[in-house]
Amino acid sequence: GEDVEQSLFLSVREGDSSVINCTYTDSSSTYLYWYKQEPGAGLQLLTYIFSNMDMKQDQRLTVLLNKKDKHLSLRIADTQTGDSAIYFCAEIPYGSGNTGKLIFGQGTTLQVKP
């Protein structure tokens, strides 16, 4: 079945760049998302990328998609303490449409040290 894997923890210093990685198994995924979850809160959509794109940039966020390796990454430039949170990548498998069947990774806890 579909599976999404992430590293569990990343620690960076304020001002550095953060790169959070994600691998997935379903090569026919249509959309891939990055969500941010702060403690005790719901999920905030950060950005998404269509499967026919290689890169997407949105202010401090850069998403890279390597379809051959089924690898997705999120780069946060000039990381701030407010970026400390759990980051989830998620995919919509082909055919799932709007069924809600997002497949989530385990989440990467980003710790930003002052």
Place this chain on the structure above:
Amino acid sequence: GAVVSQHPSWVICKSGTSVKIECRSLDFQATTMFWYRQFPKQSLMLMATSNEGSKATYEQGVEKDKFLINHASLTLSTLTVTSAHPEDSSFYICSAPPTGDYGYTFGSGTRLTVV
């Protein structure tokens, strides 16, 4: 963008009681809402899909009688945890389907603790 309001944010209840969690779409109509469960330090698992005007669709392994889902209107979906037990303690999050470029919109979540 689309906003989903979820209440309560946290609730503590005694074993055997029932708890209702509400999820409202504030600035749009949602004929469908999704309910997820998240265990500590784990990812989200889709529990069920509520459908306005019809029965909810449950994922495999989810007890329909324990987790009652109702989609009362185009802006309100509820999840009722019946006869709650400590193992039902978890973080429950609702979401609405994508609207425009906003992707799936999630509520703020409800932390349920059953004592």
